[in-house]
Amino acid sequence: MRKGEETRAKILDAAEAAMLAKGFGATSIDELIVETGITKSGFFYHFRDKNELAKALLERYIENDERIYDEIFGRARELADDPLQAFLIGLKLLSELLSDLPNGHPGCLVATMCTQERAFDREIQEMNRQAALMWRRRFGAMFRDIMQVYQPREALDADQLADMVSTVLEGGIVLSKALKEPKSLPDQLLVFRSFVRLLFQPAA
Amino acid sequence: MRKGEETRAKILDAAEAAMLAKGFGATSIDELIVETGITKSGFFYHFRDKNELAKALLERYIENDERIYDEIFGRARELADDPLQAFLIGLKLLSELLSDLPNGHPGCLVATMCTQERAFDREIQEMNRQAALMWRRRFGAMFRDIMQVYQPREALDADQLADMVSTVLEGGIVLSKALKEPKSLPDQLLVFRSFVRLLFQPAA
DNA sequence: TGCGCTCCCGTACCGTCAGTACAGTTTTCA
DNA sequence: TGAAAACTGTACTGACGGTACGGGAGCGCA
Numbered sequence: 001m002r003k004g005e006e007t008r009a010k011i012l013d014a015a016e017a018a019m020l021a022k023g024f025g026a027t028s029i030d031e032l033i034v035e036t037g038i039t040k041s042g043f044f045y046h047f048r049d050k051n052e053l054a055k056a057l058l059e060r061y062i063e064n065d066e067r068i069y070d071e072i073f074g075r076a077r078e079l080a081d082d083p084l085q086a087f088l089i090g091l092k093l094l095s096e097l098l099s100d101l102p103n104g105h106p107g108c109l110v111a112t113m114c115t116q117e118r119a120f121d122r123e124i125q126e127m128n129r130q131a132a133l134m135w136r137r138r139f140g141a142m143f144r145d146i147m148q149v150y151q152p153r154e155a156l157d158a159d160q161l162a163d164m165v166s167t168v169l170e171g172g173i174v175l176s177k178a179l180k181e182p183k184s185l186p187d188q189l190l191v192f193r194s195f196v197r198l199l200f201q202p203a204a
Numbered sequence: 205m206r207k208g209e210e211t212r213a214k215i216l217d218a219a220e221a222a223m224l225a226k227g228f229g230a231t232s233i234d235e236l237i238v239e240t241g242i243t244k245s246g247f248f249y250h251f252r253d254k255n256e257l258a259k260a261l262l263e264r265y266i267e268n269d270e271r272i273y274d275e276i277f278g279r280a281r282e283l284a285d286d287p288l289q290a291f292l293i294g295l296k297l298l299s300e301l302l303s304d305l306p307n308g309h310p311g312c313l314v315a316t317m318c319t320q321e322r323a324f325d326r327e328i329q330e331m332n333r334q335a336a337l338m339w340r341r342r343f344g345a346m347f348r349d350i351m352q353v354y355q356p357r358e359a360l361d362a363d364q365l366a367d368m369v370s371t372v373l374e375g376g377i378v379l380s381k382a383l384k385e386p387k388s389l390p391d392q393l394l395v396f397r398s399f400v401r402l403l404f405q406p407a408a
Numbered sequence: 409t410g411c412g413c414t415c416c417c418g419t420a421c422c423g424t425c426a427g428t429a430c431a432g433t434t435t436t437c438a
Numbered sequence: 439t440g441a442a443a444a445c446t447g448t449a450c451t452g453a454c455g456g457t458a459c460g461g462g463a464g465c466g467c468a
Binding site for chain 3: 207211243244245250
């Protein structure tokens with residue numbers, strides 16, 4: 001029971017790294033079992049097929065993602081009472097966290113499964129959708145809190161602003177990878193941060 | 205010669221649609237030859253291997269991409285002398301173009317090849333990088349023109365702002381696909397447009 | 409008329425990979 | 439100590455990427 005979880009986690013670790021680097025199709029089960037030191041039968045004991053591996057992978061990824069956001073924006077909220085300040089601090093903390101990754105962000109599993117959508121079943125596509133909706137709810141609530149205190153200088157919807165956070169993160173990851181410049185992602189997040197500050201800055 | 209080009213284009217058409225929908229790995233050569241009505245030997249006459257197909261695909265995609273940007277921002281420049289107004293009009297035109305795609309943006313090949321980077325050779329990764337750099341040059345020049353006339357309200361670098369255009373486009377595509385909401389991409393572009401307007405709006 | 413070139417077909421084959429089937433073995437924990 | 443959990447081993451199937459190579463239709467040209 002305990003051992004099973006451990007092996008399962010080892011497979012997921014190897015799979016996540018490989019999938020983010022090479023994509024779903026280019027990652028073979030054979031290579032995963034070599035890396036984790038089990039046999040093919042062992043692999044299929046844990047996962048019925050490759051699709052179920054992808055599902056477990058995505059599930060774990062999203063949970064971890066949520067945990068990180070909880071921590072960062074929770075900490076930011078401790079540092080400032082004002083919702084705008086807290087959000088700006090959160091973006092800064094997130095940018096710093098992303099800067100500290102030596103090889104840049106490893107990639108977002110949600111994005112990789114989006115760009116290869118038809119390779120996966122409906123269940124995975126729905127998990128992806130729910131993840132994006134959770135981001136919208138999370139950041140949307142923050143923007144609504146901010147709007148209770150500050151009047152935006154442009155009439156923008158809280159949900160659209162929330163989606164902008166996801167957009168900048170996902171787009172930043174793509175751009176960073178394309179340019180091979182890890183710094184681009186945290187930089188783009190800071191540009192967005194400037195925009196948010198400008199948007200809610202009281203008219204002089 | 206003429207016939208060869210035609211067949212080649214037909215393969216590329218089928219491949220592009222399939223790759224954007226399913227990803228690289230999930231697109232089989234067998235299915236491409238069925239769709240284009242040629243044989244396997246015929247396919248390998250045109251492309252040495254799958255990687256070379258990807259290269260030709262990316263090349264064609266980037267050229268087309270550049271052409272579209274040339275048209276849209278060229279047209280925008282005709283409609284307004286002021287560089288800021290021209291850029292804002294360009295973003296609006298681009299947003300409208302993206303809105304008019306019935307099934308949403310089919311996906312960016314640069315992004316799909318980024319999320320599967322190790323599956324491709326260095327040449328393709330370099331093409332991807334050059335494409336992103338071209339976007340930076342293109343939009344960077346526009347922001348520099350704008351900055352000659354308008355003082356930004358936040359100290360932001362023209363190149364970082366240029367990267368923001370790419371970021372919003374790539375991120376918007378990912379988000380649109382994840383959410384299954386084609387409208388998200390053009391919406392996000394308009395949110396970014398508001399930010400740009402706000403950034404260069406003369407202080408009241 | 410026939411030569412050569414482009415463009416493609418047909419066939420046979422190889423290695424890799426996902427996945428199946430199932431019997432047997434070790435490990436773990438109650 | 440015994441049953442369940444966690445594997446191993448072997449043998450196979452079918453799809454796919456890719457190779458090899460001979461052949462042939464159509465076309466331009468001398």
